[in-house]
Amino acid sequence: MDQTLSNFGNVFVFLALGIVFVAGGFLTARMLRPQRPNPAKNSTYECGEEAVGSAWVKFNIRFYVVALIFIIFDVEVVFLFPWATVFKQLGEFALVEALLFAGILVLGLVYAWVKGDLDWVRPTPNIPKMPEMPVRKTSTLGN
Numbered sequence: 001m002d003q004t005l006s007n008f009g010n011v012f013v014f015l016a017l018g019i020v021f022v023a024g025g026f027l028t029a030r031m032l033r034p035q036r037p038n039p040a041k042n043s044t045y046e047c048g049e050e051a052v053g054s055a056w057v058k059f060n061i062r063f064y065v066v067a068l069i070f071i072i073f074d075v076e077v078v079f080l081f082p083w084a085t086v087f088k089q090l091g092e093f094a095l096v097e098a099l100l101f102a103g104i105l106v107l108g109l110v111y112a113w114v115k116g117d118l119d120w121v122r123p124t125p126n127i128p129k130m131p132e133m134p135v136r137k138t139s140t141l142g143n
Contacts, residue, residue, distance in 0.1 A: 065117050
């Protein structure tokens with residue numbers, strides 16, 4: 001029983017020291033930094049452009065779908081790295097398993113492609129056109 005309490009005590013001390021370390025860093029930064037706010041510093045800055053309009057803009061859902069598909073396949077491919085490090089020790093059965101795993105990933109990619117989730121549909125831009133002005137024929141020769 002004493003050992004259990006000792007283990008929980010170690011965890012509590014570790015958490016307490018972590019909180020003190022983070023709070024101390026914030027407090028030190030607050031004391032050392034200059035505090036001279038102005039409107040230019042407090043303005044929103046995004047990639048070198050001034051922010052225009054509301055932040056509540058509707059995004060095309062394709063951004064999220066493509067990002068999720070990328071993350072899924074990226075995480076799945078990471079599982080091949082431990083296998084590749086010990087490939088010679090595992091033998092032919094492991095090779096067949098890895099090829100099966102890669103085949104399932106390829107099938108998933110083909111499914112997403114055929115379903116159209118990878119198509120990047122861009123709406124046609126609505127470009128306003130100026131009305132054509134009538135052309136006056138003027139002569140500079142002075143008829």
